[in-house]
Amino acid sequence: MKRIVVDPVTRIEGHLRVEIKVDETTGKVQDALSSGTAWRGIELIVKDRDPRDAWAFVQRICGVCTTVHALASLRAVEDALGIEIPKNANYIRNIMAASQNVHDHLVHFYHLHALDWVSPVEALKADPAATAALQNAVLEKYRLPLTGPMDFDFDAYPKDFPKATTLYFKAVQDKVKKIVESGQLGIFAGQWWDHPDYQLLPPEVHLMAVAHYLNILDRQRDVVVPHVIFGGKNPHPHYTVGGMPCSISMNDMNAPINSERLAAVDTAISMSLNLVNYFYLPDLLAIGEMYVKKGYVDGGGLAKERVLGYGDFPDESYSGISNGDFHQKLLLRSNGVVENFAKGLNEAVFHNLEGKDYADPSIISEGVEHSWYSYPEAGKDIHPWDGVTKPQFTGPKEGDKANWKFLDEEGKYSWLKTPKWRGKTAEVGPLARYIIIYTKVKKGVIQPTWAEKMVVDQIEAVSKVLGLPPEVWMPTMVGRTAVRGLETQLYAYISKYFFDKLVKNIRNGDTSVANTAKWEPSTWPKEAKGVGLHEAPRGALGHWVVIKDGKIANYQAVVPTTWNACPRDSKAGYGAYEASMIDTKVKIADKPIEVLKVIRSFDPCIACATHLYDAEGKQLGVIHTDPYFKG
């Protein structure tokens, strides 16, 4: 057994710490704990403020998955006040949400996750001519030629397309070589490039992927052009309760939205489709197949047992979420819980989750058994509407409050609460959404929409490529990463679908973007409660708001990374991060790249540290990713 610290892990968002106990002889992780190490108190800050401002405040919870908290907040306030937004506003918000997901997933794969799989050092060994041939082969073999509905298809040819020439790859390789020789490695400095996992792929794959890392770094900005057109900026675009502030007029160039503005959005969506279809998916499937065929099907953890989703993309405007109308209108009905998916479809169990369920404390609650908060009644979990955010920092097990050595897995050890569905933990995210939709369609719970049919088609196409059934390859580290790519393709087509609907609706004479009937607080009830749901890039996101006398009386956000990175609970079990690490094998304890890889497969929204313990709990080595840490 060995105990090691990695603090903080890079290429994730925020501050997270993880501690693990590993058996060195088998590489088996015996125990793992995940701890969010920062608390900003935004829920306390929005208290007593104008509910029409809440979206702007809570949007700042995250700037990577920017916009998702704004959207959940708007939906919660509109649910509370009974506001139905106009058709155009619904389409525009859906385009913004879908393009956010496309952007977030692309950047995660190429810039946050890719360097766990590919290495610039390996790329130097590649033959540029063989790399060009490989690029051609990959495009032939691994493209997923699925499409969504396309009413306005103005993309004459793929402007963004991978270059497959010897000279191009030689130029990229020469550049990498010069960077390495100059000694100025910059962002590539210090990684464990000698880890045997980097030998799993041939050098040509490394060179191709490094070239695409650079291509996508320069193109990602254009994916979120819809945010800048509709919301004025990115990160953190602007919204308004009741719809969108971007009025539409075909009579005025001063108008926020007109033909020229729509053209910019259309161009951005076409480009996104190209990036996903010709870069992301072929790269992902080529790498994924090599890993799976070499036996890498671990890291599933909680995904095998229980996944949860809320559903999203209202096809048309809805009258409320708490009243159940939202879930009647969805294009992507990933709402619900699936248990035991890893045992195959027959044994998998589906539980529905809609409307009033979100108001039921016996269905959704949060506990603080291992969190640095205190509740009025110890051991009694609380529904988010009654949520209490009262910090109670108890410090670590070893070390002092301002200089931790080890956290206390027996006591409190995280700033994250533990969210529960019917008293149990669950994994959320793209993988959860895909497992839920696949199970619902296959079990005949729903008749699929075009988007849900595409989900099933994608899963079946990949199962064919890998030669494995979905229950084997999906709930794994590779599966989590692969499904995120499939979802990116789906979301790019969802952007296109809602763009087409927007244009057709404007053509029919409807230019309305905001419902201002209940703008004035004098029109609001004295007290109101609302829930706002959204499928964010990292999973199911819920905001719960209580409004009293025109002000926010209580606000609680239960975010996807809280579901996934939460501390354990004696009754509910391990959170998804902890369970996935326990389900991962580590080859070299001092270079626990597999653990970092499985953590990054969730696309964490917090920074972290990893401890590995020996059998006696004695610390053997400490690995710090924080350069200023002095142990």
Next chain:
Amino acid sequence: MENRGSLWDLFQKRGLSRRSFLKTCVTVTGILGLSPAMLPEVVAAAENKALPVVIWLHGHECTGCDESFIRSASPLASDVVLNMISLEYSDTLAAAAGEPFEHHLKEVMQKYAGQYILAVEGGVSTGENGIHCMVGGRPFVTVLKEAAQGAAAIIEYGSCAAWGGIQAAKPNPTKSVAVSDVVSGKPIIKVPGCPPIPEVMTAVVMHYALFGQIPPLDSQHRPKQFFGNRIHDTCYRRPFFDAGMFVEQFDDAGAKAGWCLYKMGCRGPVAYNSCGNMRWWNGLSYPIQSGAPCIACGSNNFWDNDPFYVRLPNIPVPNTVADADKVGTIATGAAVAGVVVHGAMSVAQRNKRQAKEQEDSVRGPQA
């Protein structure tokens, strides 16, 4: 790291042509807001000055500033990260994790002590000795102070680092403050915004790379180039303000015609930023152009200047102080006189500005 050369050295080392080097200089001249006549000086600076080593830390933040930084179009993110600065530490982009990376960083901090630029994103939590933001098992405030010791200059990226930001809004549960509230004795460059405009973020670094010194700053340590004008004064909707033509509620006829958002609570009249002249995505849009009132996200304490939809009580307009209802009367009643008065004011402003610029040029970049 031995070969920390100039931009031109780097272009040569990486086999890039003189032509592409000069093209980059032209782009940079434009981005920095310098006149084309300054091009020879930009070229000279790029040929001779060393590349800055940059270390980027994260405190109480949302990573939106990092995201904004990589959205820069000119220069492109890849060119900045690989060819223009030596980004030796960034927990968002760095490949490495663990001990080797830590050693690399210690080496960088020692070797370039007194020379590296410290970029900080996020506020500094100070409540209960900083335990609300722990990095590597220690409070971020401790980590920050150590890294600041060897810094040549500190860039506070975003409103959190510059002013404390969202977590410092009332009741400030974590007692968060700005970087400059806990670090002293170093040149500070404040680049506020939530987040700042991408090209503003990269241009500040480029200025240092080119001229070897921090850009001219205003009294609040903000680069004058980007924070010298109010959005109100550079806004394409300003003529509607002067004419008293206002959006009265979202999506009304005025909103569709792009009239002034002042009555919807727009903070343009108190917001010093480049959204009006530079705009986002190289001129594509900014919140006002997309129909949303400005919330002054680059201003100190803007979060507590809420509710955002309540209009500012009084604003100075030519020749008087009036609320927006009166502006309409004045403008329609005395439109011609208003234009004349406004014109006279502009001349006075220009004269004042010219005098100030002469003063600045004495200690400008070429001095």
